[in-house]
Amino acid sequence: MEAETIQLTPVSTSSQLPDFATTLKQHQQTLRRNVALDILQVNVGKLCNLACHHCHVDAGPKRTEIMSWATMQHLLRLLDATEPSPHTVDITGGAPELNPYFRDFVSACRERGIHVIDRCNLTVLFEDNQQDTAQFLAQNNVEIVASLPCYSLENVDKQRGIGTFDKSIRALQQLNALGYGQPDSGLVLNLVYNPLGAHLPPAQQQLEADYKQQLQQNFDIVFNHLLTITNMPIKRFAHQLDNDNALESYMQLLLDNFNPGAAENIMCRNLVSIGWDGAIYDCDFNQMLEIPLNDNKRNISELSSLQQLCETPIATDLHCYGCTAGSGSSCSGALA
Numbered sequence: 114m115e116a117e118t119i120q121l122t123p124v125s126t127s128s129q130l131p132d133f134a135t136t137l138k139q140h141q142q143t144l145r146r147n148v149a150l151d152i153l154q155v156n157v158g159k160l161c162n163l164a165c166h167h168c169h170v171d172a173g174p175k176r177t178e179i180m181s182w183a184t185m186q187h188l189l190r191l192l193d194a195t196e197p198s199p200h201t202v203d204i205t206g207g208a209p210e211l212n213p214y215f216r217d218f219v220s221a222c223r224e225r226g227i228h229v230i231d232r233c234n235l236t237v238l239f240e241d242n243q244q245d246t247a248q249f250l251a252q253n254n255v256e257i258v259a260s261l262p263c264y265s266l267e268n269v270d271k272q273r274g275i276g277t278f279d280k281s282i283r284a285l286q287q288l289n290a291l292g293y294g295q296p297d298s299g300l301v302l303n304l305v306y307n308p309l310g311a312h313l314p315p316a317q318q319q320l321e322a323d324y325k326q327q328l329q330q331n332f333d334i335v336f337n338h339l340l341t342i343t344n345m346p347i348k349r350f351a352h353q354l355d356n357d358n359a360l361e362s363y364m365q366l367l368l369d370n371f372n373p374g375a376a377e378n379i380m381c382r383n384l385v386s387i388g389w390d391g392a393i394y395d396c397d398f399n400q401m402l403e404i405p406l407n408d409n410k411r412n413i414s415e416l417s418s419l420q421q422l423c424e425t426p427i428a429t430d431l432h433c434y435g436c437t438a439g440s441g442s443s444c445s446g447a448l449a
Contacts, residue, residue, distance in 0.1 A: 152384035161207040195419040235284035294336040314341035317447040340446030367434035374449035375441025
C-alpha cells in the first residue's frame with residue numbers, strides 16, 4: 114500500500130522554501146511508514162531538572178505533564194497484541210527517570226524481552242530519589258543515550274546551565290564503574306552531540322574519535338558511540354533563531370544541504386512517537402509541534418494493535434529538512 118506524503122502548516126518563516134513533500138518528489142521519493150514498526154518511542158513526560166536552550170520539548174522543572182500508569186499499561190497491551198512487536202522501546206522526556214512509573218514501565222518492557230533505551234541527561238542521576246537509578250538501569254540492561262553536547266566545560270554549561278558539565282562527567286564515571294561503555298559488558302552507553310549554534314553537525318565518525326580521545330585522556334571515560342543530531346528549528350531553538358534574525362538563513366542552510374540518501378532512512382519510516390497523554394505522532398518533532406497523525410486514529414486508546422499504524426501517511430513540515438540535511442539526523446544519529 115503506497116501512502117502519500119502529507120504537507121501541513123510550515124515553520125514560521127517568511128522564506129519561500131519549497132514544502133518538504135515537493136522536495137521529495139523532485140528526488141523521486143515518497144515517504145511512508147514501513148510494513149512493520151521497529152521502535153516505539155514514548156515520551157513519559159515533560160518534567161525535567163534542566164531547561165536547556167536547545168530543548169525541542171520545552172521541558173523544565175515546572176512542567177507538570179506526566180504519563181500515567183494507566184497509559185503505560187495500555188501501551189504494554191498494544192505491544193502484546195502486535196505481531197511482530199517493535200524490538201525497541203525508546204523512552205524520552207523531559208527527564209524520563211522523573212516519571213514515578215518509569216521503573217515499572219522499564220521492568221515490564223524488559224520482561225517482554227524488549228530492548229529499552231533511556232534518553233538520560235546524566236545530571237538527573239544526582240536528583241533526590243535517583244541515587245540508585247544507574248544501578249537499576251544496569252541491572253535491566255537498559256541502553257543509555259546520554260546528552261553531552263561537548264567535551265568542554267564552557268560549551269556544555271553555556272548550553273545547559275552552570276555546573277552541568279561537572280555533574281555529567283561524574284555521572285559518566287559512575288556509569289563506567291557499573292560496566293557501561295566497557296568492552297564486552299553488554300551495557301551500551303551512547304553519547305549525543307548537537308551543535309551550539311545555527312550550523313550542521315560535523316562528520317559523526319570523526320567527532321566520535323575526538324570525543325573518545327578527549328574524554329579518555331582527561332577523565333578516563335569510555336563510551337560506545339557518539340550520535341550527532343541537528344538542532345531542529347522548533348520550540349526554544351526556533352525562538353532563539355527568530356530573536357537573532359537567523360531563522361530564515363538556518364532554514365535555507367537545511368534546504369541547501371538536503372541529502373536524498375538521508376531522506377531514505379529518516380526515522381519516521383520505522384517508528385511512531387507516543388505523547389505523555391497517549392496521543393500518536395509520526396515522530397518526536399511532530400509531537401512537540403502537535404502535528405497530528407494523518408489518520409483517523411490519533412490516540413492509543415483507539416488502537417487494538419500497533420500494526421494499525423503501519424503503512425500510514427506521514428505528516429511533514431519544513432522542520433523535516435533538519436532530518437535530511439548533510440549526513441542526516443535522527444534519534445539514532447547520522448543517517449548517511
